[in-house]
Amino acid sequence: MKNEELADIFNEIADLMEIQGEQPFRIASYRKVARILEELTEDVETLLADGRLAKIPGIGKGSLERIEEYLKTGKISTHQELVKKVPKGLLKLTKVPGLGPKTIALLWKEMDITDIGQLRKAINSGMIEKLPGMGAKKVEKISKGIDFVIRSSGRIPLGIALPIAEELITQIKKIAGVKKAEIAGSLRRRAETIGDIDILTEASDGQKVLEKFTKFRQVREVLASGSTKASVRIQDNIQVDVRVIPAESFGAAWQYFTGSKAHNVRLRKIAIEKKLKLNEYGLFENEKQIAGANEEEIYHKLSLPYIPPELREDRGEIENADKLPTLIDRKDIKGDLHMHTTASDGHNSPEEMIRACIERGYEYMCITDHSKSSAIAGGLDETRLRKHIAAVRKLAEKYKNEIAVLIGSEVDILADGQLDYDDGLLAELDFVIASVHSALSQPADKITKRVLKVMENPYVRLIGHPTGRLLAQREASAIDVAKIIKQAKDTDTWLELNSSWQRLDLKDVHLRLAKQEGVKICICTDAHSIDQLDYIQYGIYTARRGWLEKEDVINTLSRKKFMELVKQRKR
């Protein structure tokens, strides 16, 4: 799929145009198209071929031509021309916080600075302070920005950021005078990765609260601290912004700082159509505030229902406001069907895992250790698996009044598309997950066919972590998810939403596509220890971002219904 490549080029065009000082609205158009391309769940080539691409709002005639040009020639002439005019190193400069397109253009035109190295030199020599609009403080800010870009590893996974933010909230709430402290930003939307942590507070003496906050033990560097806002950096270069908001505006500010930007733009447009004005202080009719203390009020005054943060991405939540899904909740999950034990590479015994699942209130669970080819993960050969089956069945009997314990396996899909055990052995298991763990870099058609084939196997119930991505570590495989979804429907195979925060696989837009196609999702943790069973929360958040309801998720079924289903053969 060329979707990502195209999105990158459109973003790059926008960056280059900004440096060139092009019209902001043209630039915004390119960024919008880039975002659309990123979020497509189908191959852009297919969508172009059958005319659906042209129907997507935001993609006009010009973008369509450019996309077509890229698919035909591998290049976009608009992009090539810009690249010729603007030195390549300048693109990296756009990543420096505090350095915007205007300043980059100034540095380039006045001092011939075209990359970070030259900028650093110019700062050290004191030369750039002589430029118009440049002072000691601005230079210092840029200098720190360069340090940040060089050290920074990019975006922070949800599973790292959320516990840190929750701890900060606990500490902030202990400061005298703090009435409220809430997470905002992409973290509140439970995006899979986040840029920084945004926290809003309501307090009697804002300045004092912010001063105390900047002295927290976690704080490594204070970037700014005023009467309404403080910015700091904590471990791993994570930036935390805390704002103090008056009570009458708290809802408006929470809405505003939760975003997404695209969602907020839509809301403000609706406000304008109603002759109102929406900003972070409230919703205003002329000069009079008509909503602001809470979020619900704002949505209602805009003739919208309350929209859950996970949906606020401008992915149809405004157009479909009258038929928003009743999003799945953690309490809907009745069992976890993917976990490892000491039999392969897990840290806890089967019995420990069973007790932990009982503690979590589950009605059923499945133990799924690795198959023989996953040698590094201690995969079980046929003999060891048969012993393991017997051992787990014994435990299942022991705990049957508290929980239904199934014995399954996470069976490798080998590079040639064969499964790691023969059908005879698969038939002895209650539940089979098939997963790709090797040859992840196969070309799209090969890796797709490999998975399509095993889905025809009557014992394969679930495809584990279908794209194989590891957030911030490994790209998704080239697998064609749309085809996998279609095959899942045709073969009555379920697809996993792997809840490990390193995976979150399938991701939100894929889940939404699966839902539209009527394919059932299984939200599992792939836990390798008792603690990791709680990763289920990240799966739930991602499911909500994918618009999933209880009915779309197989492991929301009661024990009775689930057991009946799993006893039947597929199809």
Next chain:
DNA sequence: GCCGTTTTCGGCCCGACTGTTTTCAGTCG
């Protein structure tokens, strides 16, 4: 660049903060 029965031209979301300035530009969210 995109869009549209109020428009095929003329709009396109909004405000704070910072640092540099003497009234505002640049950056950010």
